[in-house]
Amino acid sequence: MPSLLLSQQKRSAETMITVFKRILFLIFSFPVLTYLVTLTFAVDPFFQSRCVADTGNYTANSAYERDLNSLFNEISSTTKLNYGFFHSKFGEVNAIALCRGDVKLNDCTSCLNGTVSEMKQRCHRYKEAIGWSEFCMLRYSSRNISKRLEISPGACLLNTRSAVAGNPEEILRVLQVLLDYLRRVAAARGALLKYATGNSSLGAQIWYALVQCTPDLSEQDCNDCLEAATEGSGSCCVGQMGCRVLRPSCNLRFESAKFFDAAPAVPPPQSPQSTKEEDKQKKSVWIPLGASLSATLGLALFSACGFFIWRRRNIQEDNENSQEVQLLDLVQGSILDEHSSENFNRENVSRSQEFPSIQLDILHVATNYFCNENKLGEGGFGPVYKGTLADGKAIAVKRLSRTSGQGLLEFKNEVMLIAKLQHRNLVRLLGCCLEKNEKLLVYEFMPNRSLDVFLFDSSMAVELSWPKRFSIIKGISRGVMYLHEDSRLRIIHRDLKASNVLLDHEMNPKISDFGMARIFGGDQNQVNTNRVVGTYGYMAPEYAMEGLFSIKSDVFSFGVLLLEIISGKRNNGFHVSERGESLLTFAWKLWSKGQGMELMDQLLVQSCVAAEVLKCIHIGLLCVQEDPADRPSMSSVVVMLGSETITLPRPVEPAFSVGRVVAEPTEPTSNDRNRSINEVTISNLSPR
Template sequence: MLAARGTRRMSTGLRGVGTYDGLKENHFLIEGGKPKWIPIAASLSAVLGLALLSSFAFFIWRKRNSRDNEDSQEVQLLDLRGGNFVNEYPSNDFQGETVERSQEFPSIRLDIINAATKHFCDENKLGEGGFGPVYKGTLADGKEIAVKRLSRTSGQGLLEFKNEVMLIARLQHRNLVRLLGCCMEDNETLLVYEYMPNRSLDVYLFDSSLSVQLDWQRRFSIIIGIARGIVYLHEDSRLRIIHRDLKASNILLDGEMNPKISDFGMARIFSVNQTEANTNRVVGTYGYMAPEYAMEGLFSIKSDVFSFGVLLLEIISGKKNNRFYLYEHCESLLTFAWNLWSQGQGMQLIDPQLVQSCVEFEVLKCIHIGLLCVQKDPVDRPTMSSVILMLGSENLTLPKPTEPAFFVGRVVAESATPSADNNVCSANEVTLSNVSPR
């Protein structure tokens, strides 16, 4: 038995050696008599199939997600029609209107805007307003755009965005800036406008080195263009719009220096028969707000007329109203202009840059119209259609304006211990309150 066992062990050992010697090159292909490549091939096939299935699933998910994002964006934009506007923007303002998704709320993909602005790089930044920073961009076809980007810290930015989308997308006029599209994607809120190469009116008007480019004929043309744009808002568009923030920095200039009214974030819609409204949230810019609006929250088309009057006097004088303050006489630009005009010295108001190019009759007429627009009582102010008529007429007799009641240009802080040497005063001896400037 021992011999047999030994023989069996040797036989096993010899069989093992023989197998190794005979199939040495097939060691990794044969194991226990079964081909080793079968499980390996099966594993590779499973991995490859799983990879293909995953890729297909990812493709389907990405396509569906992209479509959902687009649909979600359109839904959000359409929802702006009935959005929450702090009880100031009733949804019935748009009753009876049909909204065409592709035309009323054009959307532009974020990747296109990122490429155009080079991911909002600082070198493309044009400026910053109440909404947030504004960037210049260039689309793939070479078209230049301006992109407003909602600031993450802006308290009123979303409200302004809703207002802009609701209003300016429906307005078309050569003296209104054109909205090209908007974007709500990846926590970005963007408005895309046509690019204005000559920036805003205040850049030229209040810079002595640039104001020389605005001779009288250019300024007179700008005045008429602004007036036409406001008439469209008040009377000719399908919506009756009160802008509420007309000022030099919101007048943009195209390549030919034509004016275009911009920034409708503060605008309000009026019904056909509505004449005025009241708000608890006074918004706007010091120096341009009508007195009844700044003090009582009352606004109407005559509020815009007041702002236009201030802007008109600024264009003529080259001086900014909320920086013009004569401490000795407690005068604003408005009362200063009225005093010069009433004394027959209106030409002393003009910007020195205009001396060579101005037409005296037109300058005096514009000063007269400006003073009519800034009168205290809104009833006494002309409508913008009347302003257009007055600007274009050479024989029309204009009514005599009254003195501007007071200066709504800044908050005047009263000293806790007033002294006789304190020269700072307010024109009506009161301090403005409950005003929210931009």
């Protein structure tokens, strides 16, 4: 019994010793376990690496290994990264490290340390390797990799969530437009930070994107790298909720949820001047009381003036924005055309299904920020630029100039009118934009520009044979007839002229610029206005002198245009004698003497049909009669042009001349060619 008791006591003691040992083990091993658990959870699930075999391997304890470890130590111990960018060389080893533009310094350092640890394990003994974590990138090589564009090796990392609902190709188009815009912004930044973020919406879904280059790249190299990455996203990212395209010199990422901060984390460095000012302030401890009071009062006065200026500018901007919002609401609330089926790529439509409102950033990218190389010309409204959308569609963007005589009223007028009109001889309005005080109209692009470019340039007029000119005349007449009689609205253009007739790729005419147009009521035949608008040389006499306009005002303008097309000469500035005779009276004299063919442009001698030319001169003279009642309607003009047997009434001599007595150069100036005077007061009129 005593031996049994002793045995039990011995076993109990051994058990206690074992338990005690286990407790000690747990106590001493807890920090290690904690570290291991932390390390396990700290592994970046986004980490990607590429070990490059082309440059060979290094051996243990070699000079290359020592240099590489020195670089790793420098990266791990650094406390100040220049805008998240690190590049250095130790012996044979070149290294580049880059943190994401919105990442704070501590997170950047932590990310680089983790990346160093991963690369030591994954690319052991490789002389060249690259690793990408979520917030940073690290690459090293035995060759020079600084300031060099490299797009391989690369990687594509997809969001693991299910594919997004919707049309993948449509989503990809939205993202490509956004990425193209960000690419230009990032590439254009300086040598410290090439980084940009933004978002774009498609329906209720908002997409967020980020692009970044190593800042040692040139603008062109950064642009090329991101362009290649964007093209790569088209093959590996389709239908995903998020995607990262990784390249040695750049990277991009997009997600359906926001994943970046609004602004870069690293503040811009202070200028040397501001640093000197701070040094002076530190040294200047004793400042006289009088000087302090003067400075305080001066600062208070300066602040008050600044606040007043800021407040005034704010009020002006609020008024402008309020006007724009009211205009957009009015435009979109008024355009309800069941015949309009124009759908300008759904991603561009923001507020209205009937009429697209196109985002400003899309137009910036399409026109390369309205660069001069894309400028097509300039009118009374403002400059017009060529643009190309992401899908390759060419557009023309009319930009309201701040110095233009036209404003919100004309902008609204053009949008409301032309959006309701559908005719093959009227230019199509694809959308408008009202953002950041910009007022933009987007049209279908006319590759041959306007009629005046060909008509009044002897080197280009040879391309306008008589059959083409006759076709253009008939097309314009059908377009004006549609405005007057066949459209849902009865519209007077009021600024019909050669520069407002655009030509498509087949030289078909399309009437444009409806900023001055007016709508007539069903029982209206004539209206009086105190504001005479239009272009010198095309205005009917009753409109120029009395402010009276009607559909017959457009008929007069058409008659002038018709005679210009036949003669290849402008009515405005036409001179054949010291008396400043107009094109209209000159045409009348030749026609009444039976010499009408002498009016014809000599370039048409080989291609003309004499009967058609004489008929068109006859119709032109009928259209420019002094009395509006003597002018034919546009429907009658269309019939006259299409008939070979109809008998035309005899016109009388035009009693109104817009010629000037003062001699001027025959050839128009460059300003006359490009600019339209859309609000004028007529003087020096010469009644006959």
